[in-house]
Amino acid sequence: MEDSITERYEKIVKYCDLLDDAGYACYKIFSPADITAVEQWEQENSAVLPQELKNWLLLSDGFRMGSSAELLPLKTICPCDLTGFEEYFVVGGFIGDGSMLLADKNGVLYEFDHVNGMKETTFEDFADHWIIQTLEDELFEAGVTQK
DSSP, rough: OOHHHHHHHHHHHHHHHHHTTTTTOOEEEEEOOOHHHHHHHHHTOOOOOOOHHHHHHOSSEEEEETEEEEOOOGGOOOOOTTTTTEEEEEEEEEEEETTEEEEEESSSSEEEETTEEEOOOEEHIIIIIIIIIIHHHHHHTTTTOOO
16 A cells, blocks of 8 residues: 555544544544455446545545545445536545545546636645645644644
């Protein structure tokens, strides 16, 4: 499994634990997905999930951060229902502003929002910008010192 995904996962867990200890318990880290379930999803959908997302799913089958970012659990990853985007799968997003994290059938990730449209991205960028940065901001606002 890629070290960068594992490192991000460990940082996210650490930040969530710190926020939980400070009384901010609105984070959901799930049990890992099974590699067989990931492979079955890919076969059933004739698609390849991005490797970094697969690595994440094998650590936590999804992630939800209150009313902020989320990564969908494997069983809820589905085709996008927006006209013109049906060939993409919704794998996550930023709750509230309508931004979505999409994957195409070839394992490429895209960030989509109604203002800037769609651009190719990486799982690492999504995790850094939408999850880790938001958690760091919340730690700062809560006055929690990172250990």
